[in-house]
Amino acid sequence: MRIVILTGAGISAESGLDTFRDAGGLWARHDLADLATPEGFARDPALVLDFYNQRRRAACAAKPNPAHAALARLQKDNGDQVTLVTQNIDDLHERAGSDPVIHMHGSLFGALCGACGHRWPAPKVMRLADGCQACGAGSPRPDVVWFGEMPHQLDRISAALARCDLFVAVGTSGAVYPAAGFVDLARDSGAETLELNLEPGDRASAFDTGRAGPASDLVPAWVDEVLGR
Structure with a gap:
């Protein structure tokens, strides 16, 4: 069975990472137009880099949860029959053992030059003075996809969706x-299509x-069903 799985912010929220909707979280302190658009970066690049430096630190401190681990187990047992796509820009899927992972919105751990398009691994702290390598x-x-930009x-x-037998959305609104x-x-x-979400999206x-229900409960149970356990 060919499966495409899409994960969203809800799966990482259970590892303690903020979502757009979290009251009092990082996103709630600023306008999205200031943090997640090319125009916002042009207006105040230092603010944007500081925000993503904070998000990178938070992602490094977070740990994969049972939902991440279950999807990695499913991939391991089914090889190239499972396509894992994430809207998240953290590396929790990889740290749980998933490979490959399609990061359609980019990654906190990549840097991008706005002038020449060169990409390189992001340092722990990105600074304007560093310049392009x-x-x-x-x-x-x-190297993340902002509003108004094309996902990766x-x-x-x-192509994966066109040939899949099952599409599953996890933790996405x-x-x-x-x-x-x-x-x-x-x-x-x-x-066939299946939504696993804290509440209907x-x-x-x-x-x-x-x-x-919580992804850390729903996803391992569903994976066990697929694997016949």
Whole structure:
């Protein structure tokens, strides 16, 4: 059985990482337009780099939870039959043992030159003064997808959705496109669809089946079912 799994902020929230909707969290202290758009970076790059430095520190301190571990186990047991796509920019899937992971919104652990497009591993603390490792001129920015930018590897994801037998969304609200439309692509290809979420998301009615509860409970139980355990 070919499975495509999409994970969102809800799975990382159970490891203690903030989501957009967390009251009092990092995101709640600033306007998204200041932190997650190219225009916000142009206005105040130091603020944006400091924000993502904080997020990088938080991600490094977090640990994978049972949901991450269960998905890694599923991948290990099913090889290339499982395509794991995440909207998250942390590395908790990798640290749980998943490989490969498609990071459609980029990664906190990558740096990108806005001038020449060169990419390199991000240091623990990114500074404007560091410059680009290739051209030396550009201001480094996190290699993450901001609002108004194109997510990564959409062709690869679409191809996987077109041939999958089952699409599963874990811990994602279904509010942001194009990821919110993955369920439609999967259903149009004849796949079954399943939502595993703390509570039904914005696109819950588009799924064949939904289960509500913490990802750290739902995902291991579902993986056990798939593996016949």
